[in-house]
Amino acid sequence: MPDLKTLVLGQKEAADLDDEHELPHELMTVNMGPSHPAMHGTVRIVLSVDGERIVKGDIQPGYLHRCFEKEAEHATYTQVFPYTDRLNYVSPMINNVGWAMAVEKLLGLTGELPRRAEYVRVIVSEVSRITDHLTCVGASAMELGAFGPFLFFLKAREWLYTLLEEVSGARLTHTYVRVGGVSKDLPDGWVAKLLHRLDELAPVMVEVETLLNNNKIFRDRMAGIGAFTREEALRWGCTGPVARACGIDYDVRKDHPYSVYPDFEFDVPVGTTGDCYDRYLVRIEEIKQSMRILRQACAQLPDGPTMVDDPRVALPPKRDAYNTIESMIRHFKHIVDGVRVPAGEAYCFVEGGNGELGFFIVADGTGRPYKAYCRSPSFVHLSTCQQLILGHLIADVVPIFGMINMIGGECDK
Amino acid sequence: MLELVTTKLEDVANWGRKFSLFSYPFVTACCGMEFMSVAAPKYDIARFGAEFPRFSPRQSDLLMIVGTITEKQGPALKRVYDQMAEPKWVIAFGVCASTGGFYQNYHAMPGADQVIPVDVYIPGCPPRPEQVLDALILLQERVARRDGHSQLRLKREKIVLEQARAREDD
Amino acid sequence: MSQKVLDALRAKFGDAVVATESQHGDEVALVKRDKLVAIATWLRDDPAMAFEVPVFVTCIDLLDWRPVKAPGQPSSTRPAWDNVDGKAPRFEVCWQLRSFSRRHRLRLKVALVENDLKVASLTPLWSGFDWQERETFDMYGVEFQGHPDLRRIYLYDEFVGHPLRKDYPKEKRQPLVRRSDLVGDH
Numbered sequence: 001m002p003d004l005k006t007l008v009l010g011q012k013e014a015a016d017l018d019d020e021h022e023l024p025h026e027l028m029t030v031n032m033g034p035s036h037p038a039m040h041g042t043v044r045i046v047l048s049v050d051g052e053r054i055v056k057g058d059i060q061p062g063y064l065h066r067c068f069e070k071e072a073e074h075a076t077y078t079q080v081f082p083y084t085d086r087l088n089y090v091s092p093m094i095n096n097v098g099w100a101m102a103v104e105k106l107l108g109l110t111g112e113l114p115r116r117a118e119y120v121r122v123i124v125s126e127v128s129r130i131t132d133h134l135t136c137v138g139a140s141a142m143e144l145g146a147f148g149p150f151l152f153f154l155k156a157r158e159w160l161y162t163l164l165e166e167v168s169g170a171r172l173t174h175t176y177v178r179v180g181g182v183s184k185d186l187p188d189g190w191v192a193k194l195l196h197r198l199d200e201l202a203p204v205m206v207e208v209e210t211l212l213n214n215n216k217i218f219r220d221r222m223a224g225i226g227a228f229t230r231e232e233a234l235r236w237g238c239t240g241p242v243a244r245a246c247g248i249d250y251d252v253r254k255d256h257p258y259s260v261y262p263d264f265e266f267d268v269p270v271g272t273t274g275d276c277y278d279r280y281l282v283r284i285e286e287i288k289q290s291m292r293i294l295r296q297a298c299a300q301l302p303d304g305p306t307m308v309d310d311p312r313v314a315l316p317p318k319r320d321a322y323n324t325i326e327s328m329i330r331h332f333k334h335i336v337d338g339v340r341v342p343a344g345e346a347y348c349f350v351e352g353g354n355g356e357l358g359f360f361i362v363a364d365g366t367g368r369p370y371k372a373y374c375r376s377p378s379f380v381h382l383s384t385c386q387q388l389i390l391g392h393l394i395a396d397v398v399p400i401f402g403m404i405n406m407i408g409g410e411c412d413k
Numbered sequence: 414m415l416e417l418v419t420t421k422l423e424d425v426a427n428w429g430r431k432f433s434l435f436s437y438p439f440v441t442a443c444c445g446m447e448f449m450s451v452a453a454p455k456y457d458i459a460r461f462g463a464e465f466p467r468f469s470p471r472q473s474d475l476l477m478i479v480g481t482i483t484e485k486q487g488p489a490l491k492r493v494y495d496q497m498a499e500p501k502w503v504i505a506f507g508v509c510a511s512t513g514g515f516y517q518n519y520h521a522m523p524g525a526d527q528v529i530p531v532d533v534y535i536p537g538c539p540p541r542p543e544q545v546l547d548a549l550i551l552l553q554e555r556v557a558r559r560d561g562h563s564q565l566r567l568k569r570e571k572i573v574l575e576q577a578r579a580r581e582d583d
Numbered sequence: 584m585s586q587k588v589l590d591a592l593r594a595k596f597g598d599a600v601v602a603t604e605s606q607h608g609d610e611v612a613l614v615k616r617d618k619l620v621a622i623a624t625w626l627r628d629d630p631a632m633a634f635e636v637p638v639f640v641t642c643i644d645l646l647d648w649r650p651v652k653a654p655g656q657p658s659s660t661r662p663a664w665d666n667v668d669g670k671a672p673r674f675e676v677c678w679q680l681r682s683f684s685r686r687h688r689l690r691l692k693v694a695l696v697e698n699d700l701k702v703a704s705l706t707p708l709w710s711g712f713d714w715q716e717r718e719t720f721d722m723y724g725v726e727f728q729g730h731p732d733l734r735r736i737y738l739y740d741e742f743v744g745h746p747l748r749k750d751y752p753k754e755k756r757q758p759l760v761r762r763s764d765l766v767g768d769h
Contacts, residue, residue, distance in 0.1 A: 034489050035439055036468075042441045042486065062737035063486045064442055067518040069722075070746060070753055082515065089443035105607050135446070154453035161450070172446055172539050234683055237637040237711030250683060343650035346607040347679060347690070360679070362643055365651035375639040375679075383714035408480075409442055412737060485739045487760040518753050519746045520738065527761055 027055055030394065034063045042408055043382070045389075045397065052393045059386055061379070064408040072372035076338025077103050077179055080372065085173040087374060088410040090135050091353040093128035093164070096177035097121050101258065102348035102359035103179045106341045109308060116304040117181040118260045123297050124167065124176060125350075126290040127194070130201075131160050132353030132405075133283045133290075140280070140402030141212060144221050149208045156204045159197045166190060179339050180314055181307035191298045198291050209284060222277035226388040226400035229274065236384045240355025240377050241282045242404060246274035252351035264296045279403040313339050338367025347375075354378055354405050378404075378411035423559070430474070431553040432462040434502070437473035439493060442480030444507040447539040456542035461549050470496040475552075478525045481509035481516060487528050494529040500563040502552055505531045506545065508538045530562045586610070588632065588689055596622055611690045619693055620703045626680065626689070627708055634689065637709035638679035640716050642723040645673055646749040673697040676725055678705055678712070695725065704730035722747035 033044035042063035048056040072080045084099045085092040104110050138153030161171045166187050168174035212218050233246040251268040253261040269285035271278030307314050320327035341363040349358035355377030362371040381404045388400050451458050467473035470493045505525050508514035511534040513523035535548045555561055589603040589610055599618035604611050614622050626634045672694035679690050693702055704727035706712045716727045717736040724745040742757055
């Protein structure tokens with residue numbers, strides 16, 4: 001029984017058609033970026049495509065290289081905090097905490113902080129983590145055509161920004177944490193406001209999950225796209241939600257506990273398939289776990305100072321600085337020379353919004369870092385994309401990038 | 414008489430332009446988070462008729478430079494600007510796009526105006542959404558007054574052309 | 584914490600490990616350049632070591648390294664290379680490794696002198712070091728031999744020099760494009 005093509009076209013024409021199919025064809029080169037609407041931040045991809053399939057993708061970051069390391073070498077340890085804010089600008093508080101902890105490690109202050117300071121750090125970090133995941137999921141959903149979740153999540157993010165603004169004075173770039181504690185205590189009644197907002201956030205999560213989880217279009221574009229095996233993820237150095245979606249239960253908060261995280265009960269969500277849909281589910285679940293940590297932290301929040309009582313890192317009280325010459329000189333030296341950190345080197349890491357965020361500092365005994373290096377999870381994850389996008393359609397680049405959550409400032413430093 | 418008619422016509426066109434700015438968000442960095450907030454429900458840039466981001470430079474008339482411009486990014490920015498049709502307006506969103514801010518180093522450009530002309534600079538790192546809306550109102554006034562950089566340039570070129578023609582007539 | 588990693592490393596490779604130290608809970612091993620790949624392969628494949636995860640690569644420029652003793656602080660404990668082939672080293676390349684199954688970490692270091700900035704790439708062992716080594720090449724000019732695709736990653740090809748070296752001025756820009764009325768050929 002001849003097939004349909006042969007019946008319709010006749011024997012000869014059908015053979016010609018098959019010949020045509022086997023003609024050698026050229027790959028097409030498509031340029032994506034650096035200013036592309038569906039790219040978080042700016043990154044350029046030079047794609048070689050065979051029809052719609054990606055054969056090779058050359059990802060070129062660096063369009064937002066703002067020289068964090070060079071700037072940090074020229075700033076005092078305290079002046080670096082604003083630069084860390086702008087690394088992962090979606091969750092600045094976690095960057096602040098990471099930098100502060102790295103300097104404290106060199107100073108030998110790890111574990112010496114007042115408990116209230118540690119709790120406040122955990123609270124602001126977790127609020128930041130929620131904003132990070134809200135932005136990531138909201139923006140990715142928008143890029144796939146679901147505008148509703150974006151608006152819902154941005155509304156919720158606005159509540160959290162307002163809360164963080166009350167704490168630090170800035171909506172986005174907080175510079176709230178200091179070496180040895182935090183710059184100021186939480187305002188009165190803030191904890192009650194936070195709990196109120198968490199209660200309001202829960203129904204928003206339900207709304208968005210109802211909209212997305214079983215949405216046919218959303219699932220078709222996410223499930224099975226950009227999958228990673230467990231071994232590949234380890235070899236590429238993936239951490240955070242990307243690694244957890246592959247089934248690697250690595251969370252710095254659990255595996256190398258820092259601050260007061262051992263005090264809280266929370267789960268580390270892991271996926272099974274390692275594709276974009278699992279990454280989405282892991283992020284959604286992490287928001288809920290962060291809310292759980294926040295509720296516990298608010299309930300257990302101890303009283304006390306929020307700055308370690310150590311003249312090396314703490315500013316003298318304002319009253320003394322204005323009234324005694326010694327305190328004024330100390331204040332001046334502290335600001336101009338910076339915190340004097342003993343010579344040595346240390347690598348300190350925290351669980352950032354995207355994974356293991358580390359700072360590697362080489363100190364030479366002065367008030368400025370000799371070298372400061374940031375191990376940014378986005379950079380590591382973006383490098384895996386060269387592998388992830390192979391064999392997928394051009395349209396699949398968008399969900400892959402969305403769920404890798406490449407943050408320009410962090411990736412390009 | 415003809416001059417009066419064309420002037421009035423342009424005023425009408427400018428009135429229309431100022432309430433229907435199609436923006437091209439050239440989002441590079443942190444300020445993009447605040448740009449999202451400006452577009453989102455609470456601040457809602459739609460109230461000022463500039464809600465619709467056009468991700469194609471050829472269809473937009475307002476270039477919003479949102480975030481740090483680096484030396485590597487410069488050629489791309491210039492290209493996007495050149496692709497936009499006249500008349501066009503440019504807003505530098507945030508201190509990085511205005512002057513480079515506290516990024517004064519080998520790779521961060523000291524302000525987008527090193528590459529393209531800018532109409533309105535918004536300070537702040539990042540600016541609050543209210544500031545952005547304020548800048549938009551400021552720009553709308555300039556559009557209505559025909560004070561945008563491309564409008565002024567067109568005016569200047571017209572004058573130069575007329576002077577050249579007058580010299581030829583002599 | 585993982586002192587036993589350093590002990591095992593010394594026992595296995597002896598002279599190839601120049602020095603080891605534990606500081607602030609970080610384990611550091613300074614190794615000889617020509618033994619780097621052998622040591623790294625062993626670290627990855629030995630079941631007791633099992634360093635499967637690459638963490639980061641960076642480099643330290645020792646050009647201005649003159650540590651100061653901070654008041655009330657002990658003096659530097661950072662190990663210094665006396666010399667490499669009779670010369671004072673200028674760069675130290677660091678690879679940070681992590682073991683997911685064994686929960687320990689290690690930083691490998693190799694010292695390089697200024698005129699001979701060549702070191703074996705560890706990308707064939709851990710694919711995650713691909714971009715990290717490119718970044719180090721971009722910023723410091725260290726040439727990783729055996730790297731599949733060694734070119735600039737953050738900066739553009741026209742850029743001359745390596746900006747994170749201590750002798751590169753912070754504000755020395757190399758513009759690609761400027762407005763014609765600013766350049767002056769208007």
